[in-house]
Amino acid sequence: MHKARKRFGQNFLNDHHVIDRIVKSINPTVGQHLIEIGPGRGAITEPLLQALDGHLDVIELDRDLIPILKAQFFRYEGLEIHEADALKFDFASLAQDDRPLRLVGNLPYNISTPLMFRLLEFSELISDMHFMLQKEVVERLCAAPGDSAYGRLGIMMQYRCEARYLFTVPPGSFSPAPKVDSAIVKLTPRKELPYKAENFQLFAQVVKAAFAQRRKTLRNNLKGLIDEQALTNIDINPSVRAETLDIESFVRIANAMHESAQ
Known part of the structure:
Protein backbone atom coordinates (compact mmCIF):
# COMPACT_ATOMS: atom_id res chain seq x y z
CA MET A 1 0.00 0.00 0.00
CA HIS A 2 1.37 3.41 -1.01
CA LYS A 3 1.82 5.67 2.02
CA ALA A 4 0.80 9.31 1.83
CA ARG A 5 3.75 11.68 1.56
CA LYS A 6 3.86 14.94 3.44
CA ARG A 7 6.02 16.65 0.83
CA PHE A 8 3.26 16.13 -1.75
CA GLY A 9 0.56 17.14 0.73
CA GLN A 10 -1.19 13.82 0.19
CA ASN A 11 -4.43 12.88 1.96
CA PHE A 12 -6.23 10.06 0.19
CA LEU A 13 -10.01 10.14 0.00
CA ASN A 14 -11.59 6.87 1.14
CA ASP A 15 -15.20 7.75 2.04
CA HIS A 16 -17.48 6.13 -0.56
CA HIS A 17 -20.41 8.37 0.32
CA VAL A 18 -18.30 11.47 -0.32
CA ILE A 19 -16.86 9.95 -3.51
CA ASP A 20 -20.37 9.29 -4.85
CA ARG A 21 -21.45 12.81 -3.95
CA ILE A 22 -18.45 14.35 -5.72
CA VAL A 23 -19.01 12.31 -8.88
CA LYS A 24 -22.72 13.24 -8.90
CA SER A 25 -21.74 16.91 -8.59
CA ILE A 26 -19.35 16.59 -11.54
CA ASN A 27 -21.95 14.63 -13.53
CA PRO A 28 -19.51 13.28 -16.16
CA THR A 29 -20.95 11.96 -19.42
CA VAL A 30 -19.50 10.02 -22.36
CA GLY A 31 -17.68 12.22 -24.86
CA GLN A 32 -16.63 14.91 -22.41
CA HIS A 33 -12.93 15.71 -21.94
CA LEU A 34 -12.11 15.41 -18.24
CA ILE A 35 -8.74 15.91 -16.61
CA GLU A 36 -8.11 14.72 -13.08
CA ILE A 37 -5.33 16.46 -11.18
CA GLY A 38 -3.69 14.32 -8.49
CA PRO A 39 -5.63 11.04 -8.73
CA GLY A 40 -3.76 9.59 -5.74
CA ARG A 41 -4.90 6.01 -5.29
CA GLY A 42 -7.71 6.45 -7.82
CA ALA A 43 -10.70 6.93 -5.50
CA ILE A 44 -12.49 9.22 -7.95
CA THR A 45 -10.65 7.95 -11.04
CA GLU A 46 -12.57 4.68 -11.32
CA PRO A 47 -16.12 6.14 -11.27
CA LEU A 48 -14.98 8.82 -13.71
CA LEU A 49 -13.58 6.20 -16.08
CA GLN A 50 -16.82 4.22 -15.88
CA ALA A 51 -18.90 7.29 -16.68
CA LEU A 52 -16.62 8.39 -19.52
CA ASP A 53 -16.40 5.01 -21.27
CA GLY A 54 -12.77 4.64 -20.21
CA HIS A 55 -11.44 7.96 -21.53
CA LEU A 56 -9.67 10.20 -19.03
CA ASP A 57 -6.47 12.25 -18.66
CA VAL A 58 -4.85 12.27 -15.22
CA ILE A 59 -1.89 14.31 -13.99
CA GLU A 60 0.16 12.82 -11.16
CA LEU A 61 3.43 14.12 -9.70
CA ASP A 62 4.27 11.17 -7.40
CA ARG A 63 6.13 8.75 -9.69
CA ASP A 64 5.59 5.87 -7.25
CA LEU A 65 1.83 6.13 -7.81
CA ILE A 66 2.11 5.79 -11.60
CA PRO A 67 2.66 1.99 -11.73
CA ILE A 68 -0.07 1.53 -9.11
CA LEU A 69 -2.55 3.48 -11.24
CA LYS A 70 -1.49 1.65 -14.41
CA ALA A 71 -1.96 -1.73 -12.76
CA GLN A 72 -5.26 -0.74 -11.19
CA PHE A 73 -6.79 0.60 -14.39
CA PHE A 74 -5.05 -1.50 -17.05
CA ARG A 75 -8.41 -2.41 -18.60
CA TYR A 76 -9.04 1.20 -19.62
CA GLU A 77 -7.16 1.83 -22.87
CA GLY A 78 -8.40 5.41 -22.97
CA LEU A 79 -6.70 6.37 -19.70
CA GLU A 80 -3.74 8.73 -20.28
CA ILE A 81 -1.46 9.18 -17.27
CA HIS A 82 0.79 12.25 -17.36
CA GLU A 83 3.65 12.19 -14.86
CA ALA A 84 3.96 15.93 -14.30
CA ASP A 85 3.75 18.84 -11.90
CA ALA A 86 0.35 20.48 -12.39
CA LEU A 87 1.90 23.85 -11.55
CA LYS A 88 4.07 23.59 -14.66
CA PHE A 89 1.81 21.50 -16.91
CA ASP A 90 0.65 22.94 -20.24
CA PHE A 91 -3.09 22.24 -20.11
CA ALA A 92 -3.47 23.70 -23.60
CA SER A 93 -1.58 20.66 -24.91
CA LEU A 94 -4.59 18.49 -24.01
CA ALA A 95 -7.08 20.68 -25.90
CA GLN A 96 -6.68 18.92 -29.23
CA ASP A 97 -10.27 19.31 -30.47
CA ASP A 98 -13.21 21.65 -29.89
CA ARG A 99 -14.29 19.99 -26.65
CA PRO A 100 -13.83 22.22 -23.60
CA LEU A 101 -11.76 20.83 -20.74
CA ARG A 102 -13.38 19.83 -17.45
CA LEU A 103 -10.95 19.73 -14.52
CA VAL A 104 -11.42 17.81 -11.28
CA GLY A 105 -9.14 16.99 -8.39
CA ASN A 106 -8.35 16.71 -4.72
CA LEU A 107 -5.72 19.44 -4.63
CA PRO A 108 -2.89 19.35 -2.07
CA TYR A 109 -3.23 22.25 0.36
CA ASN A 110 0.31 23.45 -0.29
CA ILE A 111 -0.22 24.14 -4.02
CA SER A 112 -3.95 24.90 -4.28
CA THR A 113 -3.75 28.71 -4.47
CA PRO A 114 -0.84 29.01 -6.94
CA LEU A 115 -2.36 26.24 -9.06
CA MET A 116 -5.70 28.02 -9.37
CA PHE A 117 -3.94 31.24 -10.42
CA ARG A 118 -2.06 29.15 -12.98
CA LEU A 119 -5.30 27.63 -14.29
CA LEU A 120 -6.71 31.10 -14.94
CA GLU A 121 -4.23 31.27 -17.83
CA PHE A 122 -6.20 28.48 -19.54
CA SER A 123 -9.72 29.64 -18.57
CA GLU A 124 -10.81 30.08 -22.21
CA LEU A 125 -10.27 26.33 -22.77
CA ILE A 126 -12.11 25.21 -19.61
CA SER A 127 -15.85 24.74 -19.12
CA ASP A 128 -15.72 24.05 -15.37
CA MET A 129 -13.55 22.91 -12.47
CA HIS A 130 -14.53 20.84 -9.43
CA PHE A 131 -11.90 20.86 -6.71
CA MET A 132 -11.55 19.56 -3.20
CA LEU A 133 -9.67 22.16 -1.17
CA GLN A 134 -9.12 23.23 2.39
CA LYS A 135 -12.47 24.62 3.57
CA GLU A 136 -10.87 27.96 4.41
CA VAL A 137 -9.64 28.30 0.81
CA VAL A 138 -13.10 27.53 -0.61
CA GLU A 139 -14.60 30.15 1.71
CA ARG A 140 -12.08 32.68 0.37
CA LEU A 141 -12.90 31.70 -3.23
CA CYS A 142 -16.62 32.23 -2.72
CA ALA A 143 -16.55 35.22 -0.35
CA ALA A 144 -18.51 38.42 -1.02
CA PRO A 145 -17.58 42.01 -0.11
CA GLY A 146 -17.74 42.51 3.66
CA ASP A 147 -17.04 38.85 4.48
CA SER A 148 -14.01 38.21 6.67
CA ALA A 149 -12.75 35.73 4.03
CA TYR A 150 -13.05 38.26 1.18
CA GLY A 151 -9.72 39.17 -0.38
CA ARG A 152 -7.33 38.90 -3.29
CA LEU A 153 -7.91 35.20 -4.06
CA GLY A 154 -11.70 35.50 -4.24
CA ILE A 155 -11.62 38.68 -6.32
CA MET A 156 -9.12 37.37 -8.86
CA MET A 157 -10.96 34.05 -9.27
CA GLN A 158 -14.45 35.59 -9.33
CA TYR A 159 -13.31 38.10 -11.97
CA ARG A 160 -12.81 35.17 -14.36
CA CYS A 161 -15.10 32.50 -12.84
CA GLU A 162 -18.35 31.94 -11.02
CA ALA A 163 -17.47 30.28 -7.70
CA ARG A 164 -19.93 28.00 -5.90
CA TYR A 165 -19.43 26.29 -2.53
CA LEU A 166 -20.92 22.80 -2.91
CA PHE A 167 -20.38 20.93 0.36
CA THR A 168 -18.03 20.28 3.28
CA VAL A 169 -15.92 17.11 3.64
CA PRO A 170 -14.83 16.15 7.19
CA PRO A 171 -11.27 15.01 8.05
CA GLY A 172 -12.45 11.43 8.70
CA SER A 173 -13.09 10.98 4.97
CA PHE A 174 -9.34 10.81 4.31
CA SER A 175 -6.34 8.66 5.11
CA PRO A 176 -4.41 10.08 6.83
CA ALA A 177 -6.99 12.46 8.26
CA PRO A 178 -6.01 16.12 7.81
CA LYS A 179 -6.31 18.52 10.73
CA VAL A 180 -8.83 20.73 8.95
CA ASP A 181 -12.14 20.41 7.11
CA SER A 182 -12.16 20.28 3.32
CA ALA A 183 -14.82 21.44 0.89
CA ILE A 184 -15.83 21.02 -2.74
CA VAL A 185 -15.98 24.10 -4.95
CA LYS A 186 -17.26 24.47 -8.50
CA LEU A 187 -15.55 27.12 -10.62
CA THR A 188 -17.12 28.02 -13.97
CA PRO A 189 -15.09 30.32 -16.25
CA ARG A 190 -17.17 33.24 -17.51
CA LYS A 191 -17.85 33.31 -21.25
CA GLU A 192 -18.24 37.07 -21.03
CA LEU A 193 -16.72 39.26 -18.32
CA PRO A 194 -19.35 41.47 -16.63
CA TYR A 195 -16.64 44.07 -15.91
CA LYS A 196 -13.63 44.17 -18.21
CA ALA A 197 -10.26 45.41 -17.00
CA GLU A 198 -8.54 47.22 -19.86
CA ASN A 199 -5.21 46.09 -18.46
Missing part, protein backbone atom coordinates in the same frame (compact mmCIF):
# COMPACT_ATOMS: atom_id res chain seq x y z
CA PHE A 200 -5.46 42.80 -16.52
CA GLN A 201 -1.97 43.09 -15.02
CA LEU A 202 -2.82 46.54 -13.69
CA PHE A 203 -6.07 45.20 -12.22
CA ALA A 204 -4.13 42.40 -10.50
CA GLN A 205 -1.63 44.97 -9.15
CA VAL A 206 -4.44 47.12 -7.72
CA VAL A 207 -6.11 44.18 -5.96
CA LYS A 208 -2.81 42.96 -4.52
CA ALA A 209 -1.87 46.41 -3.24
CA ALA A 210 -5.34 47.10 -1.82
CA PHE A 211 -5.11 44.04 0.42
CA ALA A 212 -1.41 44.37 1.27
CA GLN A 213 -2.41 45.54 4.77
CA ARG A 214 -6.03 44.63 5.37
CA ARG A 215 -6.61 47.05 8.25
CA LYS A 216 -5.43 50.07 6.27
CA THR A 217 -7.61 52.20 4.01
CA LEU A 218 -7.43 52.47 0.22
CA ARG A 219 -5.82 55.87 0.71
CA ASN A 220 -2.83 54.20 2.37
CA ASN A 221 -2.63 50.92 0.45
CA LEU A 222 -2.96 52.51 -2.99
CA LYS A 223 -0.62 55.42 -2.24
CA GLY A 224 1.79 55.77 -5.14
CA LEU A 225 -0.61 54.06 -7.57
CA ILE A 226 -3.57 56.46 -7.59
CA ASP A 227 -4.29 59.60 -5.57
CA GLU A 228 -7.31 60.41 -3.42
CA GLN A 229 -8.84 62.86 -5.86
CA ALA A 230 -8.70 60.33 -8.69
CA LEU A 231 -10.49 57.80 -6.48
CA THR A 232 -13.14 60.36 -5.53
CA ASN A 233 -13.63 61.22 -9.21
CA ILE A 234 -14.74 57.64 -9.92
CA ASP A 235 -17.00 57.47 -6.84
CA ILE A 236 -14.59 55.45 -4.69
CA ASN A 237 -14.24 56.56 -1.06
CA PRO A 238 -10.48 56.68 -0.25
CA SER A 239 -11.16 56.19 3.47
CA VAL A 240 -12.75 52.71 3.19
CA ARG A 241 -10.96 49.38 3.42
CA ALA A 242 -10.50 47.13 0.40
CA GLU A 243 -12.78 44.44 1.84
CA THR A 244 -15.82 46.70 1.32
CA LEU A 245 -15.34 47.07 -2.45
CA ASP A 246 -16.94 44.80 -5.05
CA ILE A 247 -15.10 43.54 -8.13
CA GLU A 248 -16.56 46.24 -10.39
CA SER A 249 -15.02 48.90 -8.12
CA PHE A 250 -11.53 47.37 -8.43
CA VAL A 251 -11.95 47.21 -12.21
CA ARG A 252 -13.00 50.89 -12.19
CA ILE A 253 -9.86 51.86 -10.27
CA ALA A 254 -7.60 49.90 -12.63
CA ASN A 255 -9.31 51.32 -15.71
CA ALA A 256 -8.97 54.89 -14.39
CA MET A 257 -5.24 54.29 -13.88
CA HIS A 258 -4.96 52.78 -17.35
CA GLU A 259 -6.75 55.75 -18.92
CA SER A 260 -4.60 58.32 -17.11
CA ALA A 261 -1.44 56.57 -18.32
CA GLN A 262 -2.47 56.86 -21.99
Whole structure:
Protein backbone atom coordinates (compact mmCIF):
# COMPACT_ATOMS: atom_id res chain seq x y z
CA MET A 1 0.00 0.00 0.00
CA HIS A 2 1.37 3.41 -1.01
CA LYS A 3 1.82 5.67 2.02
CA ALA A 4 0.80 9.31 1.83
CA ARG A 5 3.75 11.68 1.56
CA LYS A 6 3.86 14.94 3.44
CA ARG A 7 6.02 16.65 0.83
CA PHE A 8 3.26 16.13 -1.75
CA GLY A 9 0.56 17.14 0.73
CA GLN A 10 -1.19 13.82 0.19
CA ASN A 11 -4.43 12.88 1.96
CA PHE A 12 -6.23 10.06 0.19
CA LEU A 13 -10.01 10.14 0.00
CA ASN A 14 -11.59 6.87 1.14
CA ASP A 15 -15.20 7.75 2.04
CA HIS A 16 -17.48 6.13 -0.56
CA HIS A 17 -20.41 8.37 0.32
CA VAL A 18 -18.30 11.47 -0.32
CA ILE A 19 -16.86 9.95 -3.51
CA ASP A 20 -20.37 9.29 -4.85
CA ARG A 21 -21.45 12.81 -3.95
CA ILE A 22 -18.45 14.35 -5.72
CA VAL A 23 -19.01 12.31 -8.88
CA LYS A 24 -22.72 13.24 -8.90
CA SER A 25 -21.74 16.91 -8.59
CA ILE A 26 -19.35 16.59 -11.54
CA ASN A 27 -21.95 14.63 -13.53
CA PRO A 28 -19.51 13.28 -16.16
CA THR A 29 -20.95 11.96 -19.42
CA VAL A 30 -19.50 10.02 -22.36
CA GLY A 31 -17.68 12.22 -24.86
CA GLN A 32 -16.63 14.91 -22.41
CA HIS A 33 -12.93 15.71 -21.94
CA LEU A 34 -12.11 15.41 -18.24
CA ILE A 35 -8.74 15.91 -16.61
CA GLU A 36 -8.11 14.72 -13.08
CA ILE A 37 -5.33 16.46 -11.18
CA GLY A 38 -3.69 14.32 -8.49
CA PRO A 39 -5.63 11.04 -8.73
CA GLY A 40 -3.76 9.59 -5.74
CA ARG A 41 -4.90 6.01 -5.29
CA GLY A 42 -7.71 6.45 -7.82
CA ALA A 43 -10.70 6.93 -5.50
CA ILE A 44 -12.49 9.22 -7.95
CA THR A 45 -10.65 7.95 -11.04
CA GLU A 46 -12.57 4.68 -11.32
CA PRO A 47 -16.12 6.14 -11.27
CA LEU A 48 -14.98 8.82 -13.71
CA LEU A 49 -13.58 6.20 -16.08
CA GLN A 50 -16.82 4.22 -15.88
CA ALA A 51 -18.90 7.29 -16.68
CA LEU A 52 -16.62 8.39 -19.52
CA ASP A 53 -16.40 5.01 -21.27
CA GLY A 54 -12.77 4.64 -20.21
CA HIS A 55 -11.44 7.96 -21.53
CA LEU A 56 -9.67 10.20 -19.03
CA ASP A 57 -6.47 12.25 -18.66
CA VAL A 58 -4.85 12.27 -15.22
CA ILE A 59 -1.89 14.31 -13.99
CA GLU A 60 0.16 12.82 -11.16
CA LEU A 61 3.43 14.12 -9.70
CA ASP A 62 4.27 11.17 -7.40
CA ARG A 63 6.13 8.75 -9.69
CA ASP A 64 5.59 5.87 -7.25
CA LEU A 65 1.83 6.13 -7.81
CA ILE A 66 2.11 5.79 -11.60
CA PRO A 67 2.66 1.99 -11.73
CA ILE A 68 -0.07 1.53 -9.11
CA LEU A 69 -2.55 3.48 -11.24
CA LYS A 70 -1.49 1.65 -14.41
CA ALA A 71 -1.96 -1.73 -12.76
CA GLN A 72 -5.26 -0.74 -11.19
CA PHE A 73 -6.79 0.60 -14.39
CA PHE A 74 -5.05 -1.50 -17.05
CA ARG A 75 -8.41 -2.41 -18.60
CA TYR A 76 -9.04 1.20 -19.62
CA GLU A 77 -7.16 1.83 -22.87
CA GLY A 78 -8.40 5.41 -22.97
CA LEU A 79 -6.70 6.37 -19.70
CA GLU A 80 -3.74 8.73 -20.28
CA ILE A 81 -1.46 9.18 -17.27
CA HIS A 82 0.79 12.25 -17.36
CA GLU A 83 3.65 12.19 -14.86
CA ALA A 84 3.96 15.93 -14.30
CA ASP A 85 3.75 18.84 -11.90
CA ALA A 86 0.35 20.48 -12.39
CA LEU A 87 1.90 23.85 -11.55
CA LYS A 88 4.07 23.59 -14.66
CA PHE A 89 1.81 21.50 -16.91
CA ASP A 90 0.65 22.94 -20.24
CA PHE A 91 -3.09 22.24 -20.11
CA ALA A 92 -3.47 23.70 -23.60
CA SER A 93 -1.58 20.66 -24.91
CA LEU A 94 -4.59 18.49 -24.01
CA ALA A 95 -7.08 20.68 -25.90
CA GLN A 96 -6.68 18.92 -29.23
CA ASP A 97 -10.27 19.31 -30.47
CA ASP A 98 -13.21 21.65 -29.89
CA ARG A 99 -14.29 19.99 -26.65
CA PRO A 100 -13.83 22.22 -23.60
CA LEU A 101 -11.76 20.83 -20.74
CA ARG A 102 -13.38 19.83 -17.45
CA LEU A 103 -10.95 19.73 -14.52
CA VAL A 104 -11.42 17.81 -11.28
CA GLY A 105 -9.14 16.99 -8.39
CA ASN A 106 -8.35 16.71 -4.72
CA LEU A 107 -5.72 19.44 -4.63
CA PRO A 108 -2.89 19.35 -2.07
CA TYR A 109 -3.23 22.25 0.36
CA ASN A 110 0.31 23.45 -0.29
CA ILE A 111 -0.22 24.14 -4.02
CA SER A 112 -3.95 24.90 -4.28
CA THR A 113 -3.75 28.71 -4.47
CA PRO A 114 -0.84 29.01 -6.94
CA LEU A 115 -2.36 26.24 -9.06
CA MET A 116 -5.70 28.02 -9.37
CA PHE A 117 -3.94 31.24 -10.42
CA ARG A 118 -2.06 29.15 -12.98
CA LEU A 119 -5.30 27.63 -14.29
CA LEU A 120 -6.71 31.10 -14.94
CA GLU A 121 -4.23 31.27 -17.83
CA PHE A 122 -6.20 28.48 -19.54
CA SER A 123 -9.72 29.64 -18.57
CA GLU A 124 -10.81 30.08 -22.21
CA LEU A 125 -10.27 26.33 -22.77
CA ILE A 126 -12.11 25.21 -19.61
CA SER A 127 -15.85 24.74 -19.12
CA ASP A 128 -15.72 24.05 -15.37
CA MET A 129 -13.55 22.91 -12.47
CA HIS A 130 -14.53 20.84 -9.43
CA PHE A 131 -11.90 20.86 -6.71
CA MET A 132 -11.55 19.56 -3.20
CA LEU A 133 -9.67 22.16 -1.17
CA GLN A 134 -9.12 23.23 2.39
CA LYS A 135 -12.47 24.62 3.57
CA GLU A 136 -10.87 27.96 4.41
CA VAL A 137 -9.64 28.30 0.81
CA VAL A 138 -13.10 27.53 -0.61
CA GLU A 139 -14.60 30.15 1.71
CA ARG A 140 -12.08 32.68 0.37
CA LEU A 141 -12.90 31.70 -3.23
CA CYS A 142 -16.62 32.23 -2.72
CA ALA A 143 -16.55 35.22 -0.35
CA ALA A 144 -18.51 38.42 -1.02
CA PRO A 145 -17.58 42.01 -0.11
CA GLY A 146 -17.74 42.51 3.66
CA ASP A 147 -17.04 38.85 4.48
CA SER A 148 -14.01 38.21 6.67
CA ALA A 149 -12.75 35.73 4.03
CA TYR A 150 -13.05 38.26 1.18
CA GLY A 151 -9.72 39.17 -0.38
CA ARG A 152 -7.33 38.90 -3.29
CA LEU A 153 -7.91 35.20 -4.06
CA GLY A 154 -11.70 35.50 -4.24
CA ILE A 155 -11.62 38.68 -6.32
CA MET A 156 -9.12 37.37 -8.86
CA MET A 157 -10.96 34.05 -9.27
CA GLN A 158 -14.45 35.59 -9.33
CA TYR A 159 -13.31 38.10 -11.97
CA ARG A 160 -12.81 35.17 -14.36
CA CYS A 161 -15.10 32.50 -12.84
CA GLU A 162 -18.35 31.94 -11.02
CA ALA A 163 -17.47 30.28 -7.70
CA ARG A 164 -19.93 28.00 -5.90
CA TYR A 165 -19.43 26.29 -2.53
CA LEU A 166 -20.92 22.80 -2.91
CA PHE A 167 -20.38 20.93 0.36
CA THR A 168 -18.03 20.28 3.28
CA VAL A 169 -15.92 17.11 3.64
CA PRO A 170 -14.83 16.15 7.19
CA PRO A 171 -11.27 15.01 8.05
CA GLY A 172 -12.45 11.43 8.70
CA SER A 173 -13.09 10.98 4.97
CA PHE A 174 -9.34 10.81 4.31
CA SER A 175 -6.34 8.66 5.11
CA PRO A 176 -4.41 10.08 6.83
CA ALA A 177 -6.99 12.46 8.26
CA PRO A 178 -6.01 16.12 7.81
CA LYS A 179 -6.31 18.52 10.73
CA VAL A 180 -8.83 20.73 8.95
CA ASP A 181 -12.14 20.41 7.11
CA SER A 182 -12.16 20.28 3.32
CA ALA A 183 -14.82 21.44 0.89
CA ILE A 184 -15.83 21.02 -2.74
CA VAL A 185 -15.98 24.10 -4.95
CA LYS A 186 -17.26 24.47 -8.50
CA LEU A 187 -15.55 27.12 -10.62
CA THR A 188 -17.12 28.02 -13.97
CA PRO A 189 -15.09 30.32 -16.25
CA ARG A 190 -17.17 33.24 -17.51
CA LYS A 191 -17.85 33.31 -21.25
CA GLU A 192 -18.24 37.07 -21.03
CA LEU A 193 -16.72 39.26 -18.32
CA PRO A 194 -19.35 41.47 -16.63
CA TYR A 195 -16.64 44.07 -15.91
CA LYS A 196 -13.63 44.17 -18.21
CA ALA A 197 -10.26 45.41 -17.00
CA GLU A 198 -8.54 47.22 -19.86
CA ASN A 199 -5.21 46.09 -18.46
CA PHE A 200 -5.46 42.80 -16.52
CA GLN A 201 -1.97 43.09 -15.02
CA LEU A 202 -2.82 46.54 -13.69
CA PHE A 203 -6.07 45.20 -12.22
CA ALA A 204 -4.13 42.40 -10.50
CA GLN A 205 -1.63 44.97 -9.15
CA VAL A 206 -4.44 47.12 -7.72
CA VAL A 207 -6.11 44.18 -5.96
CA LYS A 208 -2.81 42.96 -4.52
CA ALA A 209 -1.87 46.41 -3.24
CA ALA A 210 -5.34 47.10 -1.82
CA PHE A 211 -5.11 44.04 0.42
CA ALA A 212 -1.41 44.37 1.27
CA GLN A 213 -2.41 45.54 4.77
CA ARG A 214 -6.03 44.63 5.37
CA ARG A 215 -6.61 47.05 8.25
CA LYS A 216 -5.43 50.07 6.27
CA THR A 217 -7.61 52.20 4.01
CA LEU A 218 -7.43 52.47 0.22
CA ARG A 219 -5.82 55.87 0.71
CA ASN A 220 -2.83 54.20 2.37
CA ASN A 221 -2.63 50.92 0.45
CA LEU A 222 -2.96 52.51 -2.99
CA LYS A 223 -0.62 55.42 -2.24
CA GLY A 224 1.79 55.77 -5.14
CA LEU A 225 -0.61 54.06 -7.57
CA ILE A 226 -3.57 56.46 -7.59
CA ASP A 227 -4.29 59.60 -5.57
CA GLU A 228 -7.31 60.41 -3.42
CA GLN A 229 -8.84 62.86 -5.86
CA ALA A 230 -8.70 60.33 -8.69
CA LEU A 231 -10.49 57.80 -6.48
CA THR A 232 -13.14 60.36 -5.53
CA ASN A 233 -13.63 61.22 -9.21
CA ILE A 234 -14.74 57.64 -9.92
CA ASP A 235 -17.00 57.47 -6.84
CA ILE A 236 -14.59 55.45 -4.69
CA ASN A 237 -14.24 56.56 -1.06
CA PRO A 238 -10.48 56.68 -0.25
CA SER A 239 -11.16 56.19 3.47
CA VAL A 240 -12.75 52.71 3.19
CA ARG A 241 -10.96 49.38 3.42
CA ALA A 242 -10.50 47.13 0.40
CA GLU A 243 -12.78 44.44 1.84
CA THR A 244 -15.82 46.70 1.32
CA LEU A 245 -15.34 47.07 -2.45
CA ASP A 246 -16.94 44.80 -5.05
CA ILE A 247 -15.10 43.54 -8.13
CA GLU A 248 -16.56 46.24 -10.39
CA SER A 249 -15.02 48.90 -8.12
CA PHE A 250 -11.53 47.37 -8.43
CA VAL A 251 -11.95 47.21 -12.21
CA ARG A 252 -13.00 50.89 -12.19
CA ILE A 253 -9.86 51.86 -10.27
CA ALA A 254 -7.60 49.90 -12.63
CA ASN A 255 -9.31 51.32 -15.71
CA ALA A 256 -8.97 54.89 -14.39
CA MET A 257 -5.24 54.29 -13.88
CA HIS A 258 -4.96 52.78 -17.35
CA GLU A 259 -6.75 55.75 -18.92
CA SER A 260 -4.60 58.32 -17.11
CA ALA A 261 -1.44 56.57 -18.32
CA GLN A 262 -2.47 56.86 -21.99
